[in-house]
Each structure stands twice: as structure tokens, then as C-alpha cells.
Amino acid sequence: MRVRLGVNVLGVGCHPAAWRTGEVEPTAQFDVAYFQQVARIGERGTLDAVFLADQPGLFEPPDRRPPMTALEPTVVLAAVASATERIGVVATASTSYNEPFNLARRIASLDHLSGGRAGWNAVTTYAPTASANFGFEAPASHDERYGRADEFLSVTKQLWDSWADDALVGDVDAGVYADTGRIEPIDHVGEHFSVRGPLNVPRSRQGRPVLVQAGGSPQGRALAAKHAEAIFTSQLTLEAGQAFYADIKSRVLREGRDPDGVLILPGLTTVIGGTEAEAHARYERLEELAGGSGSLWHLAAQLGLDAESLDLDAPLPPIDRSRLKSSVGFQDAFLSLAAQGLTVRQIVTRFASGHRLVVGAPEQVADTIEAWVRERAADGFNLMPDVFPTGLEAFVDHVVPELRRRGIFRTEYEGTTLREHLGLPRPVRHEAVFV
Amino acid sequence: MRVRLGVNVLGVGCHPAAWRTGEVEPTAQFDVAYFQQVARIGERGTLDAVFLADQPGLFEPPDRRPPMTALEPTVVLAAVASATERIGVVATASTSYNEPFNLARRIASLDHLSGGRAGWNAVTTYAPTASANFGFEAPASHDERYGRADEFLSVTKQLWDSWADDALVGDVDAGVYADTGRIEPIDHVGEHFSVRGPLNVPRSRQGRPVLVQAGGSPQGRALAAKHAEAIFTSQLTLEAGQAFYADIKSRVLREGRDPDGVLILPGLTTVIGGTEAEAHARYERLEELAGGSGSLWHLAAQLGLDAESLDLDAPLPPIDRSRLKSSVGFQDAFLSLAAQGLTVRQIVTRFASGHRLVVGAPEQVADTIEAWVRERAADGFNLMPDVFPTGLEAFVDHVVPELRRRGIFRTEYEGTTLREHLGLPRPVRHEAVFV
Numbered sequence: 001m002r003v004r005l006g007v008n009v010l011g012v013g014c015h016p017a018a019w020r021t022g023e024v025e026p027t028a029q030f031d032v033a034y035f036q037q038v039a040r041i042g043e044r045g046t047l048d049a050v051f052l053a054d055q056p057g058l059f060e061p062p063d064r065r066p067p068m069t070a071l072e073p074t075v076v077l078a079a080v081a082s083a084t085e086r087i088g089v090v091a092t093a094s095t096s097y098n099e100p101f102n103l104a105r106r107i108a109s110l111d112h113l114s115g116g117r118a119g120w121n122a123v124t125t126y127a128p129t130a131s132a133n134f135g136f137e138a139p140a141s142h143d144e145r146y147g148r149a150d151e152f153l154s155v156t157k158q159l160w161d162s163w164a165d166d167a168l169v170g171d172v173d174a175g176v177y178a179d180t181g182r183i184e185p186i187d188h189v190g191e192h193f194s195v196r197g198p199l200n201v202p203r204s205r206q207g208r209p210v211l212v213q214a215g216g217s218p219q220g221r222a223l224a225a226k227h228a229e230a231i232f233t234s235q236l237t238l239e240a241g242q243a244f245y246a247d248i249k250s251r252v253l254r255e256g257r258d259p260d261g262v263l264i265l266p267g268l269t270t271v272i273g274g275t276e277a278e279a280h281a282r283y284e285r286l287e288e289l290a291g292g293s294g295s296l297w298h299l300a301a302q303l304g305l306d307a308e309s310l311d312l313d314a315p316l317p318p319i320d321r322s323r324l325k326s327s328v329g330f331q332d333a334f335l336s337l338a339a340q341g342l343t344v345r346q347i348v349t350r351f352a353s354g355h356r357l358v359v360g361a362p363e364q365v366a367d368t369i370e371a372w373v374r375e376r377a378a379d380g381f382n383l384m385p386d387v388f389p390t391g392l393e394a395f396v397d398h399v400v401p402e403l404r405r406r407g408i409f410r411t412e413y414e415g416t417t418l419r420e421h422l423g424l425p426r427p428v429r430h431e432a433v434f435v
Numbered sequence: 436m437r438v439r440l441g442v443n444v445l446g447v448g449c450h451p452a453a454w455r456t457g458e459v460e461p462t463a464q465f466d467v468a469y470f471q472q473v474a475r476i477g478e479r480g481t482l483d484a485v486f487l488a489d490q491p492g493l494f495e496p497p498d499r500r501p502p503m504t505a506l507e508p509t510v511v512l513a514a515v516a517s518a519t520e521r522i523g524v525v526a527t528a529s530t531s532y533n534e535p536f537n538l539a540r541r542i543a544s545l546d547h548l549s550g551g552r553a554g555w556n557a558v559t560t561y562a563p564t565a566s567a568n569f570g571f572e573a574p575a576s577h578d579e580r581y582g583r584a585d586e587f588l589s590v591t592k593q594l595w596d597s598w599a600d601d602a603l604v605g606d607v608d609a610g611v612y613a614d615t616g617r618i619e620p621i622d623h624v625g626e627h628f629s630v631r632g633p634l635n636v637p638r639s640r641q642g643r644p645v646l647v648q649a650g651g652s653p654q655g656r657a658l659a660a661k662h663a664e665a666i667f668t669s670q671l672t673l674e675a676g677q678a679f680y681a682d683i684k685s686r687v688l689r690e691g692r693d694p695d696g697v698l699i700l701p702g703l704t705t706v707i708g709g710t711e712a713e714a715h716a717r718y719e720r721l722e723e724l725a726g727g728s729g730s731l732w733h734l735a736a737q738l739g740l741d742a743e744s745l746d747l748d749a750p751l752p753p754i755d756r757s758r759l760k761s762s763v764g765f766q767d768a769f770l771s772l773a774a775q776g777l778t779v780r781q782i783v784t785r786f787a788s789g790h791r792l793v794v795g796a797p798e799q800v801a802d803t804i805e806a807w808v809r810e811r812a813a814d815g816f817n818l819m820p821d822v823f824p825t826g827l828e829a830f831v832d833h834v835v836p837e838l839r840r841r842g843i844f845r846t847e848y849e850g851t852t853l854r855e856h857l858g859l860p861r862p863v864r865h866e867a868v869f870v
Contacts, residue, residue, distance in 0.1 A: 019605070019607070019612060020607045020610065022607065025605075026605035026606075026607055026612070027603055027605040030547050030603070030636075030637065031547075031548075032513075032517065032547070032548035036517070055635070056536060056537060056540065056635075057536075057635060058618075058633060058635045061613075061615040061618075062612050062613040062615065062618075063611065063612060063613055063614075063615040064610060064611070064612060065612055066612055067635050069635065070635050070636055071544040071547055071548065071636060072537075072540050072541045072544040072636075074509075074510050074513075074541075075509050075510055075513040075541055075544045075545050075548065076513070076544065076548065078467075078509075078510040078511070078513035078514045078517075079513045079514060079516065079517040079548050081514065082467060082471070082513075082514040082517050082518060083517060097534065097536075097537065098534075098537065099532065099533075099569055101491060101492075101532075101568040101569060102491060102507075102532065102533065105491065105507050106507045106509075106510055109506040109507040109510045109511065110510050112465050112466075112467070112506055113466075113467035113506065113510060113511065113514050132629075132630075132631035133536040133630050133631055133632065134534055134536060134630075135628060135629040135630070168462055168465070170454070170460075170461035170462040171461075172454070172455045172457070172461055175455065175499060175726065176498065176499070177454060177461070177497050177498060177499060177500055177501055178496075178497040178498055179498075180496040180497065180498040183493075183496075183497075193570060194567075194570040195567075195568050195569075195570070196567035196568055197568065198493060200490070200491075200492060200493045200502050200504065200505050201465075201505055201506060201507075202465065291610065
């Protein structure tokens with residue numbers, strides 16, 4: 001059993017009050033040295049990858065807290081890659097507001113300049129604050145977005161495979177730079193895109209970037225089963241996680257793919273203390289800094305409700321799914337909690353930044369991770385520490401050694417590429433185009 | 436008098452045979468360490484900026500020479516910025532095949548992560564090999580492309596100014612992250628774009644990235660006069676350079692802008708030897724490695740002719756402008772040579788990679804640079820060394836000291852931003868939006 005671990009560097013920490021803790025420069029997310037420092041800590045902990053979320057727009061007014069995403073992920077991760085040696089770099093980018101040629105090329109470029117450590121987390125981006133920046137009155141429908149995403153991913157994989165592994169020759173004596181017989185246009189003509197190709201970037205050390213996907217709706221699951229190699233998902237209970245895990249792995253099988261080639265990585269927000277009591281004290285201080293209850297505020301926002309209308313010690317009021325302001329995956333996640341009849345307070349303490357929250361001592365965090373992987377609810381996690389860099393340092397210095405003692409996490413990197421870290425095969429290039 | 440100098444890192448050198456010289460790894464342009472090394476050499480020479488050209492597609496089959504552009508410039512320059520301290524980073528990107536929000540944001544991100552050293556070279560991209568990657572049967576017309584470019588640049592500047600300089604607050608005690616009253620949507624609705632904004636990136640240390648432009652047609656000149664702060668141009672004779680310089684500066688005046696705020700930087704391909712004879716021997720070896728005449732081949736390609744049909748010792752045959760395979764700026768440049776009745780051989784030795792070629796000792800290269808700036812044909816140059824890193828090292832170690840002795844080039848960086856290097860003012864944000 002091997003646990004996979006990425007770290008999701010959301011702003012300066014995944015708790016809304018992170019920027020007010022004094023543990024990090026409040027506006028550090030506009031300073032690339034911050035991202036490089038966090039990545040080096042992750043690399044010290046032999047984590048698989050640094051992950052950056054993305055939204056092409058201001059998700060909400062940044063008056064009381066940092067924007068969820070700001071600097072564009074591919075350029076930030078190019079700088080991160082050049083300050084690190086081994087850790088993978090996974091950039092989120094939207095299939096709804098990009099062109100396949102540009103994005104395929106940019107991620108492939110990141111893959112080259114990181115020596116084969118890049119991945120792309122493909123999202124369809126619901127937010128109306130994004131669509132208004134691209135000439136749309138409102139976001140396209142869910143079906144429309146996923147139809148475009150499916151074609152986008154298919155075009156991207158073809159472009160990444162448009163050069164054979166041995167097409168780049170560089171034979172000075174013979175004067176042959178590239179074997180252009182091994183570089184083929186893709187001549188794609190589809191409903192959303194017409195792309196001739198080939199890409200102007202060869203294959204990389206790991207063949208091509210790792211494809212990550214982050215949608216939890218039926219269409220998102222279908223897309224993941226067809227294309228993804230890792231899935232970033234929100235799962236708040238072990239049971240919901242197990243159901244999701246089983247559903248995806250069986251969908252992958254039905255697609256004729258290897259279930260071990262598609263990793264399930266839920267988000268996990270961590271608040272770590274030397275003891276459980278210390279961790280809870282830390283969490284309470286964060287909630288206080290957020291002005292009462294930061295996580296309550298976040299939950300209410302996702303539910304489309306006013307935080308002050310919620311009674312902490314009562315169950316959630318009946319939820320009108322049509323009013324929910326979040327992706328289907330997030331909706332399923334917190335409805336799975338509400339269905340258990342938990343109080344608002346109990347839901348909030350399991351829910352942070354839309355992901356499962358664990359508040360505890362290092363052993364307890366390790367227990368959660370181990371249990372979810374053993375019980376087939378996850379292949380690992382995308383970590384979301386409360387505050388950077390401190391929360392990640394706590395994880396790397398105290399949880400990673402515990403996972404190593406248990407023999408379920410590496411003690412050093414075995415390979416150099418993101419695929420090697422994740423135990424994913426180097427994809428064989430589809431040669432059919434030559435036949 | 437102050438000379439401005441950038442370096443255009445085209446492949447592994449601006450001579451088509453650069454990759455075969457043994458002076459550089461033949462396929463180095465797929466290795467970011469190569470770009471970082473070149474940039475550090477430029478920084479040692481206190482050059483203003485590293486410049487990367489771009490084409491979103493394979494311009495020609497890379498069987499006999501490297502593709503002109505490959506890895507995507509913004510990600511490469513993000514890695515370059517993190518390996519350097521002072522030198523500017525200017526990325527080319529097309530207005531025809533990008534969305535303003537995405538590109539404005541990516542360049543602004545590069546500006547933040549380089550500490551205010553970024554610029555964007557806006558091009559409209561003629562090549563059909565590019566348009567076919569974005570769903571077009573053929574490139575849009577020249578007028579159509581420039582209409583879109585004008586609106587694109589206007590939207591970009593508005594987005595870059597959508598945050599006031601003091602909008603990012605980060606006041607931990609007051610719990611105020613940003614002053615959202617100082618962050619305004621742009622609400623742009625135009626012929627080509629509708630963009631609400633604001634950008635999710637604040638203003639940078641230099642206010643906003645430097646806008647560079649590279650088109651030489653009447654529409655390109657009009658666009659430059661209206662928006663650009665530097666112009667990368669091809670000028671092959673002093674007289675043509677002077678005419679271009681005077682035309683642009685007067686257009687800038689007519690736009691109500693300061694002519695000193697728009698720098699004219701022609702490309703200058705350099706082949707440097709210890710003596711003039713050594714430089715010519717080096718040039719002849721390069722031509723030989725290119726298989727006869729690399730520059731002849733390049734000239735013929737731009738003319739849409741077969742290289743073998745040209746007699747080196749005769750004047751150029753009459754040119755049918757409609758058959759020319761290059762931008763209007765390049766056409767004007769070599770037609771200015773042909774009009775002087777020079778032989779093909781003479782034209783070829785002044786023309787390389789579409790730009791003026793100087794083959795000589797360091798003093799001779801310095802003479803050309805000084806003469807063009809004194810005679811108001813240029814404010815400086817975008818250097819295009821024959822081979823990297825050797826050709827740039829020769830420039831930095833032998834031409835830069837000569838320019839310093841003459842008192843026309845800096846001995847150390849006076850500032851930290853690209854605007855400071857170029858002597859450009861920090862743009863005042865347009866506040867009208869608040870009135």
C-alpha cells in the first residue's frame with residue numbers, strides 16, 4: 001500500500017483567516033518566492049506534487065480575505081519548477097475559456113522545463129465571474145461545458161502525441177534536426193474545435209503531462225473515467241468516499257482502462273497540533289480570526305444562505321439544490337453530511353474550503369489518511385493545510401515521518417518524473433496515425 | 436545619449452546553422468537551463484531585456500533546422516526571471532489567437548513574479564500554420580487582425596489598470612485584505628471582445644508590463660503609435676531606419692504622446708570576431724554549415740523563391756510583392772536593399788533572419804550601434820547573436836565594454852524594473868473610471 005500526496009497551495013492557506021495569523025506575509029500569494037518556499041518544503045517531505053487551483057476571474061470581492069486564485073498557475077509553476085528538483089507541478093486551467101492548442105502547448109512547455117514533472121488539472125469552470133470575462137452573458141450549460149471539455153481533452157492528448165518519442169534527432173553531422181516523418185498533424189475537426197497540429201513541442205521525459213480532473217457530477221465522472229489519470233475530489237465522509245471510489249474505478253474498467261492508472265485524491269484540510277487539544281485550540285483561534293466562524297461563512301456561501309441565518313446547534317435547514325452555489329461534486333459532498341442529521345456545528349468542523357477537515361495530532365492525521373486508503377475511499381490526498389508554510393511544515397515534519405514509520409509513504413523519491421512519483425505508466429504514443 | 440539593448444533568444448542562435456556549430460547543445464531550446472544561462476550572460480552585460488519571439492504553430496518542417504519558436508514564452512520567461520535578478524523579460528504573444536483576459540493576466544503574473552521586469556510584444560501573427568491550429572481556414576485579413584489587435588491592447592491596458600496601486604491592503608489588524616472600492620470592473624463591450632473584469636492580479640512594481648509591438652505596416656505603425664512603449668522592427672539600411680524612426684516619432688506626437696516614451700529597437704544580427712577577418716571567417720563557416728548559404732536560403736524563403744534560382748552576383752530579379760511570404764515590415768526592409776541595386780550576395784550579407792546583419796570586430800559592431808542611435812535611426816537594438824551562448828558572450832565581453840568606454844551604455848543597472856532600464860515612465864493609472 002502506497003499513499004499519494006499532493007499539496008494544494010490555495011492562497012496563503014486553506015483557512016479563510018490564514019492571512020491574519022502572522023505565520024505568513026498577508027499578501028504572499030503575489031510573491032513567487034512564497035510559492036517556491038512552499039514547494040521546497042513539500043519536496044523535503046517527498047510529496048508527489050504541488051497543485052494550484054484556478055479561476056479566470058475574481059470569484060468574490062477580496063475585501064475580507066485573499067482571492068482564492070490570483071497569479072496564473074502555469075507561470076507560477078514554471079518558477080516553482082526551476083526552484084525545485086523533484087516535486088511535481090500541477091496547474092489547473094479551464095477547458096471553457098482556453099484554446100486547446102495554446103493550453104496543450106503551455107502545459108507541455110511546463111513539462112519540458114520541469115524535466116517531466118507537469119500535470120494539468122482540467123476543470124470546466126462554472127463561475128459567472130469567469131464567463132463574463134470571455135464575452136458570455138452567463139456560463140454555458142453543464143452539458144455544453146462537459147461536451148467541450150471532452151473534445152478539448154481528446155485534442156490535447158493528440159497534440160501531446162503529435163511528435164514520436166524519437167522525432168527530435170539533433171544529428172549535427174548528418175544535418176538532420178528532426179525526423180519530420182515522425183511528426184504528424186492531428187487534423188482534428190470536431191463540434192467545438194478544428195486543430196491541424198502538430199504541436200511545436202516534442203514529447204517530454206514522462207511522455208506527456210499527467211491529466212488530472214476535478215468534476216464530481218455524472219458527466220465529470222464519465223470524463224474522468226475516459227481521460228483522467230488522477231481525480232481531485234471533495235469527499236467528506238468515509239462512506240461517500242468509498243462509494244465515489246468504487247464508482248470511478250468501475251467506470252474506468254468499463255472504459256477498458258486500468259483502474260490503478262486513475263488515482264482518487266480527495267482534498268484534506270489539516271489543522272495539526274502537538275496534541276489533539278493543541279490542534280483544536282489552533283482551529284478555534286483561526287475561526288476567531290475569521291470573525292466568528294470562517295468555515296461557517298464558507299459553508300453558508302456554498303449553500304447560498306446567509307451565515308447568520310444558521311443555528312450552529314441545529315441540523316441544516318432543508319436544502320434547495322437549485323440554490324446551491326457550487327459544483328455538483330461539492331454539493332454531493334456536503335449533502336452526504338446533512339443526510340446524517342449532523343448539526344451545523346458538526347458539519348462545519350468536518351468541512352473546510354469545501355473539503356474534509358481534520359483537526360488533530362500528527363498520529364490522528366496519519367490515521368485518517370491510512371484508513372481512507374486502506375478502506376478504498378482514496379489512493380491518497382491533495383493536502384490543504386490551514387496556513388502556509390507553517391501548516392505544511394507541521395505535516396512534513398510530523399505526519400510524513402509517521403506515515404513512513406507505517407511503511408505507507410516513501411522515504412525518498414524513487415524517480416524523477418511526476419508519473420514515476422504517482423506510479424503511473426509512461427503513456428505509449430498512439431501510432432495509429434502512421435498506419 | 437543612452438543605447439537600449441535587448442537580446443532576442445531565437446532558437447539556439449539567429450543563424451540557421453547555429454545548432455550545428457558545436458558551440459551549443461543542438462536541441463538546447465527544449466531545456467530551460469539554456470535560456471537561464473543565456474539570460475544570466477545578458478544580465479552580466481547589463482542588457483535591458485531578454486526577448487522571446489513566438490509563433491503558435493510549426494512555422495516550417497524542422498527537418499534541417501530548429502523550429503523558430505517552440506516552448507511557450509511566458510512559462511520559459513517565468514523560469515528565466517527566477518534565475519535572474521535584474522534583466523527584463525519580454526514575451527511575444529499573438530492578439531489573433533488569445534483572449535485578452537487570459538493573456539493580460541498571464542503577462543501581469545509574469546510581471547509580479549519577476550518583480551516588475553515583464554513586457555509583452557504584441558503581434559498579430561500572419562502564418563497560416565498558426566491559424567489552422569485555431570479553427571480558421573486561413574488567417575483573417577490584415578485589417579481584421581489589426582482591428583482586433585487595437586481592441587485587444589485597449590482591453591489589456593484597462594485590465595492592467597483595474598486595481599489602483601494602493602488597492603491591495605493586507606491590514607491584518609483591521610481585517611481588510613483589499614480596498615474593493617479601488618478595484619473596478621472595466622465593463623468593456625466592443626466589436627471583438629466583451630470583458631467585465633476586474634483582473635484578479637493587482638498592479639505591479641512597475642505599474643504594468645511594458646507594451647512592445649512588432650508590426651511595420653501602416654496599420655502596425657498606427658497601432659504602435661497609439662499603444663506601444665517599444666517597437667521591435669526590421670530595418671536594413673540607415674536611411675530606411677531613419678525614415679521609420681521619424682515616421683513613428685511623429686505619429687506618436689500626433690497621438691498626443693511623448694516620443695521619448697516609444698523606443699525604436701531594430702533587430703541586429705551579430706557575427707563577432709577578434710578582427711574583421713576573423714568575423715568573416717566565422718560567418719563563412721556558418722554559411723557553409725548551413726549547406727551553402729543559410730542566409731541565402733532564408734532570403735529566398737521570404738521572397739517565395741527557390742534559393743537555387745538566385746544568382747549571387749546579379750541584382751535581385753524584379754519582386755512581385757504579392758508573392759512575398761513575410762510581414763509588411765520585413766518586405767519594406769529588404770525592398771529597401773533591392774532598390775539600391777545591390778547584388779544578391781551583398782543583400783545576403785546585410786540580411787539575416789530578416790534583420791540587419793553586422794559581421795565584424797567589436798569596435799565595428801559598436802560603431803554601427805552608435806551611428807544608428809546618433810543618426811536617429813534607432814534608440815537601441817534587439818540583438819540577435821549568430822549562435823548562443825557564444826555570440827552573446829562575445830557581445831557582452833567585447834562590445835559592451837566598448838559601448839561603456841564611449842559613455843553610451845550603462846555600467847550597472849540603475850533600477851530594478853524593465854521600465855527603469857528602458858527609461859520609460861511608470862504609467863499613471865487612469866482614474867477616470869472612478870469619476
